[in-house]
Amino acid sequence: MSLVPGDVVRAAAVGSLAVGIVALGGVAGALFLLVLGGVLVPRFLGLPTALDLCFGSSLLLAAWASQLGWYEAVPWLDLLVHAVCTGLVAAVGVIIMVRGQALEAGALPGRARVGLAATTMGVGALSAIVWELGEWVGHTYLDEGIDVGYTDTIADLAFGLFGAMLTGVVLAVRDPAWRLGRDA
Known part of the structure; x- marks a missing residue:
């Protein structure tokens, strides 16, 4: 390699x-x-x-x-990171599903593109939930300094979902080359 x-x-x-x-x-x-x-x-x-x-x-x-400590110094950075990371995790997750033939990889008509966007958003939502569970486990069992709480969790989930939604739109309208893993 x-x-x-x-x-x-x-x-x-x-x-x-x-x-x-x-x-x-x-x-x-x-x-x-x-x-x-x-x-x-x-x-x-x-x-x-x-x-x-x-x-x-x-x-x-x-x-x-x-x-x-950047999240404490720049409070909006946490939300931006949740949006970006969740969107990218959703993209990778959907590509894995396409390569594993759990999703169709051919040319997508309009309704299928909506389905791809919704699937990407769902994968992102699941990854955002797992991320928040990880933060809670870390806070509860490893380090109380890990910031959790209702407002933090809801905001993190909302921005993660937003990032996944944007990613779903990008993947749905983009050329099919991404589904095959080629640089495009």
């Missing part, structure tokens, strides 16, 4: 894991281990370069923003 631009992000994730474990502690190490697992997905799937870079970079940014 030859190197691709996303491998720079993956190398940064490996470095972040080392820093997390050695300098920041076990919770940070676990977070960066999750990020490393996430940034490997596009590589194994051979996703388009732009999606690979955006997906991996957003996961890495989300983790570092948490560790460096």
Whole structure:
């Protein structure tokens, strides 16, 4: 396998894991281990370069923003990250479904495009819920410093759903090349 631009992000994730474990502690190490697992997905799937870079970079940014206190310093950043990351996770999830033939990969007529957008939004909604459950588990069992609460959770879910909705629209109107994993 030859190197691709996303491998720079993956190398940064490996470095972040080392820093997390050695300098920041076990919770940070676990977070960066999750990020490393996430940034490997596009590589194994051979996703388009732009999606690979955006997906991996957003996961890495989300983790570092948490560790460096950026969410407290810039309150709207948390919502932006939830929108962007959830949208990108939804895109990758839908591509996995297409490649696994759980969704049709051919040319899509109008109604099928609406279905694709709705499916993307559903995948994003599910990933947003899992993310929030992860935050709650982290807060409850690992580190009370992880910000949870009704308002935070609802806002995170709303912005995640918004990001997934935008992604669904983009995937539904875009050329079918994304479904085949080619750079377009």
